[in-house]
Amino acid sequence: MANYTFGSKSGNLGNGVLTQNDHEAIKTDYDAHGMRRTVEALLITHLHGHPHVLILKTAASTRFQFPGGVLKPGESEQQGLKRILDALFHAEADADAESVAQESMTWTVGECVSNWWRPNFDANMYPYLPPHVSDPKEHRKLYLVSLPEKLEFTVPNGQELVAIPLFDLYQHKSKFGNQIAAVPYYLSGNDFVYND
Incomplete structure (x- = not known):
């Protein structure tokens, strides 16, 4: 953590709770492009x-x-995630940029560690596609992303980037939600090697 610095910039990501407008946005995206593809x-x-x-x-x-965030139609998951992370954390990045800028941060997108599905236009997401659902409304993928050796995070106003110990996530879905509380399970098969 000592290699990273944190600043702020204008912008707001909301509070993470789906509002009526969010439900409408999912419906509008679905009508225009089909299932919403989200990467995290x-x-x-x-x-x-x-x-x-x-x-x-x-x-x-x-x-x-x-x-x-949400991928653009036809955008690859890895390039889309790099674009979204640049828009979130790079002081000069534009969320609507067509490609990742040459001077952008270096993100190494690794393996997909989880899949979550939204069967309907509501807040419920599941770590599997229910067998009776043939037309899901959103597919959300979580990728392991390696951080560069040094990095300056510029976080949008109204948001904080917090470092939560892995052991604090375990069995705390009431505080963090199902998807975040499941992270220790996703990582249980990995060994961590830290560079000095």
């Missing part, structure tokens, strides 16, 4: 001898969410 980043760092997960927290509430 699992960012892990080392602090006090233990792995920590970097999660966005809404400053005015206790809502947590992974950094990520």
Whole structure:
């Protein structure tokens, strides 16, 4: 964590809770492009001898969410996630840029560690596609993203980037939600090697 610095910039990501407008946006996207494709980043760092997960927290509430967003039609998951992370954390990045800028941050998008499905136009998401659902409304993928050796995060106003110890996520879905609380399960098959 000592290699990273944190600043702020204008902009707001909301509070992570689906509002009526969000439901309408999902419906509108679905009507125009079909199933919404969302990608998110699992960012892990080392602090006090233990792995920590970097999660966005809404400053005015206790809502947590992974950094990520909606892919553009035809955009690859890896390039889209790089574009979204640049827009979130790079002071000069534009969220609507067609491609990742040459001077953008260096993100290494690794394996997909989880899939979540939204069967209907509501808040419920599942870590599997229910067998009776043939037309899901959203598919959300969580990718393990390696951080560069040094990085300056510029976080949108109204948000905080917090480092949560991996052990604090385990069995705390009432605080973090199902998707974030499941991170220890996703990572249980991995060994962590830290570079000095």
